Amino acid sequence: MADLKKLFVLEGQFYKSAFRLVLPLVAAQAMTLVLNFCDIAMLGRLGEGVSEAAISAAQIANRPFFLFSMLMFGSMSGALVMCSQYWGKKDIDAINSVAGVTFAFLLPICAAFMAVCLIFPAQLARLITDDAQVIEMAAVYLRIISLSFVFNLLTGLFSGILRAVEKVKLPVAAAVVGILANILLNAALIYGMFGFPALGIRGAAIATVLARLIEFGIVIVYVIFFEKTVRFTPKKMFRIPGVMVKDFFRYSLPVIINEFVWGFGTVIHSSIIGHMSKDQYAAYTISNMIEQIAFMSMIGLSTACCVMVGKAIGEGKDEETVVAYARTFIGLSAIFVVITGGAAFLGSGAIIGFFQVNAATKLHASRLFLVVTVFISLKSFNCVNIVGIFRGGGDTKSGMVIDAVFMYSLGIPLGFAAMHFLKLDVAYVYAFLISDELFKLPAVIWRMKSRKWIRNITREKNELAN
Helix, strand or coil: CHHHHHHCCCCHHHHHHHHHHHHHHHHHHHHHHHHHHHHHHHHCCCCCCHHHHHHHHHHHHHHHHHHHHHHHHHHHHHHHHHHHHHHHHCCHHHHHHHHHHHHHHHHHHHHHHHHHHHHCHHHHHHCCCCCHHHHHHHHHHHHHHHHHHHHHHHHHHHHHHHHHCCCCHHHHHHHHHHHHHHHHHHHHHHHCHHHCCCCCHHHHHHHHHHHHHHHHHHHHHHHHHCCCCCCCCHHHHCCCCHHHHHHHHHHHHHHHHHHHHHHHHHHHHHHHHHCCCHHHHHHHHHHHHHHHHHHHHHHHHHHHHHHHHHHHHHCCCCHHHHHHHHHHHHHHHHHHHHHHHHHHHHHHHHHHHHCCCCHHHHHHHHHHHHHHHHHHHHHHHHHHHHHHHHHHCCCCHHHHHHHHHHHHHHHHHHHHHHHHCCCCCHHHHHHHHCCHHHHCHHHHHHHHHHCCCCCCCCCCHHHHCC
């Protein structure tokens, strides 16, 4: 028992706190997957020929938003690192300042993305595919959903700070309501149900914007009238000490670069596969959704890990306790990935069979999921270490270096060679593209064992007052 205690946390309060964070986040991720499935499924039942084009167009049009969301996720992850440690010290003023500097950083980026997507939607789609039908559909979709970027920014900002102080129920509730609204609006506007006009892919985009507006409305009403922990006000948020700006860029910038580099790498993945056949790209979109089912617990688990590891460091807990927290989350991630990965594996055939796509697309999708099954455990281990442990510990640079080096020096070049020179099937191309998860494993293990990721990055109140 003593040896086990050195490896894992055995106190019941730890698991109570962990699951209080993890389960709502996993539930929100599950609901997001339900939405993604409904989006793709509704577009995927427009009939053969149209379905493949609509699925591909929606996936391609979401790439610019995906890049923006990666920048936002990176910024919020950096803010989460700082806020979780300040939450351990119960320094609410510092948390407000982190929220303010994060918003000030992201707002001009959001405006730039919106402008580019509104003005050059077809040109952006053409970077990923050369299919005229898909480009036309993607341009329509992208121009409309660009209007939702600002709602995503504000919702993500407040929800992220609330998660950092262990207030996860409201953000999850708002996300669930938004997702349910999105599904109903999809049915109404894609197919013309409930007396609405049938708008096809245009209707899917409009539904997305309206759902994000509803989600934002719930969050902002809560923040203004009911939130009692952080007590956000413009005055407190924009009272930003100079050292806070310095710390934000010191600890957040590597995470922002990390997420953008990783996100841009996945856009390159899409571009490489997008220049294969329409059937293969549609299969990639379907299999990607099944992969998200297998992986759905990892983002929630990694976020909870980041909060609890960061809070422990901010509270001044000893190094052995912090390392035990980290090891325990690695163990939990293994359990969760077996459960969700098993569910994805058992349901993959039914999911693929649901779509009204041709036999070739279905065959490609089933082969792609076999690749996903092989790599999912590696991806989960790397995610909980880089996103959860290293970042929660205050080490935001290591993940950036590891992800960038292995993705761009090995994964992407190998995938490009497999597609362009070897002319391999999409399943083999994708296997090479994500092979960096295997290659970076030794570096992740070494960094974890070194304990150099344990850093207290908070400042005392007198330093922030200057």
